[in-house]
Amino acid sequence: MRILVVNAGSSSLKLSLLDHDDTVIARPADLSALRGLPEPDAIGHRVVHGGAEFTDPVLLDADVEARIRALTELAPLHQPKSLRGIDTVRRVLPDLPEVACFDTAFHAHLPEAAATYALPAAWRQRYGLRRYGFHGLSHAYATRRAGAMLGAVPRRLVVCHLGAGASLCAVAGGRSVDTTMGFTPLEGLVMATRSGDVDPGLLLWLQERENLSPAALADVLEHESGLLALAGTADMRAIHDGLALDVYVHRLRAGIAGMTAALGGLDALVFTGGVGEHAVGVRRRAAEGLGFLGVAVDPAAEDTVDADISVPGAAVRTLVIAAREDLEIAAGVRTVLNR
Structure with missing residues (x-):
């Protein structure tokens, strides 16, 4: 399966086109540079915040995208960038399956002692206040790679x-x-x-x-x-x-x-x-x-x-x-x- 990986930043999209064996075919500067390259079979999006709901990668559809959008309040500086990346790529490649992968997911099962803030319970319950953690995709990969090396x-x-x-x-x-x-x-x-x-x-x-x-x-x-x-x-x-x-x-x-x-x-x-x-x-x-x-x-x-x-x-x-x-x-x- 050939995969286009999309990492949306504040002013740009970082793209990686990976072959079936994870070899990097290209890191195109923008979507127009995909022309002339082998066509991907699927798209993987980095999404910064999955809240307490998304603890694993998930196939994107209208309902999932709406639920991701509803998490913007938890990550107002980062979630809109991920959503813009999804919208931008979909306009160019509208017919490919898309999967959202979340930076918070690796930390979704932190022990309560590590995840809980010493704040009033009413606030914690009303607003979902907890330690979510980020960079989970990097931490997860580094963990797997360390296992392979050792x-x-x-x-x-x-x-x-x-x-x-x-x-x-x-x-x-x-x-x-x-x-x-x-x-x-x-x-x-x-x-x-x-x-x-x-x-x-x-x-x-x-x-x-x-x-x-x-x-x-x-x-x-x-x-x-x-x-x-x-x-x-x-x-x-x-x-x-x-x-x-x-x-x-x-x-x-x-x-x-x-x-x-x-x-x-x-x-x-x-x-x-x-x-x-x-x-x-x-x-x-x-x-x-x-x-x-x-x-x-x-x-x-x-x-x-x-x-x-x-x-x-x-x-x-x-x-x-x-x-x-x-x-x-x-x-x-x-x-x-x-x-």
Whole structure:
């Protein structure tokens, strides 16, 4: 089955055309570039939010699309992009089966202790307030790939998806049991332009003194914070030392240790995403502070992917894995259409 994978961003569509064996035929720049390429048999869409309802990939039809659209209130910055991607591709390829694959699905069965906010029960029930988690397609793929590289999925695995957005996931026997992102993708680690964890009392204090509307405060937290606020750039490739890197690594180490606590120990650690794959200094500095967990990275390991970078004999295996959400989406499409 030849699959077109669609990842809708804020201003563009990222497309991957995969052959029957998951070989990449092309990564067309836009839909017009599909002309002259082999025709896909099906389409797989990345959808950021599946709420509590969508816990597996699902065949798109009018009813499912309406239910996805109804979740926009939970992800007002991200869900419309996914829906626009579906609409855009359908206009060009109207007759192909389409499958929605959800970034929240991998975290859908978090233990209640990990998923629950200490907020009034009436609010939690009325609005579906819980920790949903994101980057699930990347975490799921990295888990499967780690299993293939090590011979079996590690019993206690922490996956670090480090890109413009960043999150950690504690994986116990192949299942997500904790993660750093929560009700929104703002929670957790310092990111390129997102703040990560901030004292909510500080935000209320600032909102009053700066006379900020909720929309204005959200814009600052989403687009003017993180590395950009600390270093003047959101590009980790331009940050080699200083406060921004210190803060980033401090939060990363603490997060990995927290995920390890949720697992009761650590057997393997994975770095993935653009920063995770290529920022050698970030990996090295993170590992230096995690020696007490058994993490030890080969200092000679440089810009490498799909590789074990542990020192020989390390108690914890440390892997660098290329982020391939497209393969996870393709697997979801095949699962749905081959039932």
